[in-house]
Amino acid sequence: MVLNHQRKIPLRLSAFDRFHKRLARELQLLPDAASISFLTDKHMKRLNSTYRKKPKTTDVLSFPSEERSRPAGLRSRSKYLRGRFLGDIAISPAVARRNAKSFGRTFEQEICILILHGFLHLLGYDHETDDGEMERVELNLRRKLGLA
Numbered sequence: 001m002v003l004n005h006q007r008k009i010p011l012r013l014s015a016f017d018r019f020h021k022r023l024a025r026e027l028q029l030l031p032d033a034a035s036i037s038f039l040t041d042k043h044m045k046r047l048n049s050t051y052r053k054k055p056k057t058t059d060v061l062s063f064p065s066e067e068r069s070r071p072a073g074l075r076s077r078s079k080y081l082r083g084r085f086l087g088d089i090a091i092s093p094a095v096a097r098r099n100a101k102s103f104g105r106t107f108e109q110e111i112c113i114l115i116l117h118g119f120l121h122l123l124g125y126d127h128e129t130d131d132g133e134m135e136r137v138e139l140n141l142r143r144k145l146g147l148a
Contacts, residue, residue, distance in 0.1 A: 001032055006040040009093040012108070019112045019145075023119060026144065027078045034086045034122055036115060044092040059095040060114040062121035063088040071124045074137050081123065089118030113147055 002017045021031045039047075041057040049055045051063075064087040071077035091114050093107075100110035116138060125134035142148040 001035045002038075003035070004038045005043070006038055006093060008040065009097060011038055011093060011111075015108060016111055016115065020115055023116060023141075023145065026141065027074070027119070027123075028082055029078055029086070030083060033081075033084075034089055034119060036089045036091065036118070038093050039090050041092050041094045044090060044095070047090060057092055057095055059092055059099055060118045061090045062118045063090070064122050064124075068122075068124035070126065070130060070133075074123070077123050086119070086122035089115065089122070091115070091118070109147055112145070113142065116141055116145070116147070 002013050002020060004011055004013055016036065020034070020036060024031050024033045027033075044061065045055065045057040047061055048058045051061070052058075065085050066087075091111065093111070096110045096114055097107050099105075100107045103110070105113070120134055120138055120141075125137065127134040139148065
């Protein structure tokens, strides 16, 4: 499920829903393994402050449906979670638009990268503590999905 709870930045929700389903298929998960919500910066700031104690907006936040340990591997984690709902991903289109410009990507590419990033967090990856493991997995998936 892909929902738009902001009006400032126009979004092609159908394109992001297709990418969501394509990513889930690549990971061998249910087509609707996660919900994705596009939120205002104000809402993202409130969520980031509440759940991460960081009083500023951010590009993407993930809320797993249950606590997950660090995965031993992407395929084994996907197989273990196949058929289950992973959780919710919140994305700020305003931050994504700024990031796309600074990284030299299209807005659509940036949103897809954030969806991928959010999915990996829902699977249990944590780039703040894993010595680059999540980044390696993400870059590999970006290449496979044409986002590199």
